[in-house]
Amino acid sequence: MHDADFHRWMTWAEIALAAITFVVLLVVKAPYGRHVRRGWGPEIPSRLGWVLMEFPAVAVFLWFYAQGDYRWDLVPLALVSLWQVHYVHRTFIYPFRLRIKGKTMPVLIAALAIFFNVLNAYVNATWLSHFAAYDVSWLWDPRFILGVTVFATGFWINFSSDRILINLRKPGETGYKIPKGGLFRVVSCPNYLGEIIEWTGFAIATWSLPGLAFALYTAANVGPRALANHRWYRETFDDYPAERKALIPFVV
Ligand SMILES: NC(=O)c1ccc[n+]([C@@H]2O[C@H](COP(=O)([O-])OP(=O)(O)OC[C@H]3O[C@@H](n4cnc5c(N)ncnc54)[C@H](OP(=O)(O)O)[C@@H]3O)[C@@H](O)[C@H]2O)c1
Numbered sequence: 001m002h003d004a005d006f007h008r009w010m011t012w013a014e015i016a017l018a019a020i021t022f023v024v025l026l027v028v029k030a031p032y033g034r035h036v037r038r039g040w041g042p043e044i045p046s047r048l049g050w051v052l053m054e055f056p057a058v059a060v061f062l063w064f065y066a067q068g069d070y071r072w073d074l075v076p077l078a079l080v081s082l083w084q085v086h087y088v089h090r091t092f093i094y095p096f097r098l099r100i101k102g103k104t105m106p107v108l109i110a111a112l113a114i115f116f117n118v119l120n121a122y123v124n125a126t127w128l129s130h131f132a133a134y135d136v137s138w139l140w141d142p143r144f145i146l147g148v149t150v151f152a153t154g155f156w157i158n159f160s161s162d163r164i165l166i167n168l169r170k171p172g173e174t175g176y177k178i179p180k181g182g183l184f185r186v187v188s189c190p191n192y193l194g195e196i197i198e199w200t201g202f203a204i205a206t207w208s209l210p211g212l213a214f215a216l217y218t219a220a221n222v223g224p225r226a227l228a229n230h231r232w233y234r235e236t237f238d239d240y241p242a243e244r245k246a247l248i249p250f251v252v
Helices: 004-027 046-065 074-097 107-131 136-140 142-167 190-206 209-236
Strands: 043-045 104-106
Touching: 004 107, 004 209, 043 046, 043 107, 046 074, 046 104, 046 107, 074 107, 074 136, 074 142, 074 190, 104 107, 107 190, 107 209, 136 142, 142 190, 190 209
Parallel strands: none
Antiparallel strands: 043 104
16 A cells, blocks of 8 residues: 555646636536536535534554654655644634534535545655655755744734634625635635645745645645635625736735
8 A cells, every 4th residue: 555656656646637627617506505406416404514624634644654664754744734733623622613504515515525535645644655755854844844934924914814714704604705814814714825835835845746736736726725715705795806816915
């Protein structure tokens, strides 16, 4: 299972999946959240869906990681910490902060996300503890320092933007409003921008193909979603700020 060739194939499979995901999502809006619609099969409560979807990114990741010879080395431990800070929050805290009482998502969406999170956990965890062999001096390499800084910046943008969105609703409310403040002044989806910056930082800090594969997949997944959300905002609210872009300030 931890054969280097197999691992390389799986990493390239993730990159291929990113390309396919990008093209498909430009045409089909993933049916969850504001774009949820009937006809995608059985549904589960959205909060449960979030926990189930993201759980493999915590648990499957740790399971693969724990089998590697480098599991107690400082650099892999530092990189795993970044990963787990994000995913422990995403799995066990974020879903319970959402104001989505009574909302559902298709089982299919959760199943596809679980499939991807298992693949991504295998590719990245196995890289860190089986194949990478970072020397401890990597901790003061400019790529590591830059990557961690970019990751932390992305995490903050993602976290604070999600917090603005969550606070738009009073407890019990489920409708949509125009978000204001923070990076919403310039883009419709700063939470997605933060997510892309985060995993770009992880890719730089690991300086690895697995890290790059995940950064590409993230951009391929949330990029088209940002375009769709932006269109939706403009169609839904007559007074939507005209100068606001979708994802990249002043550009797209
Ligand atoms: N790494 C990846 O590939 C990846 C993929 C997908 C998502 N994510 C991350 O997961 C998080 C959630 O993603 P998402 O697609 O669910 O984000 P989202 O559509 O922006 O929604 C986030 C939350 O805020 C609510 N919300 C959004 N816009 C609102 C508005 N205008 N008024 C009131 N409430 C609003 C949503 O409610 P509703 O659910 O009712 O719409 C949801 O509870 C983000 O941080 C994203 O970056 C990562």
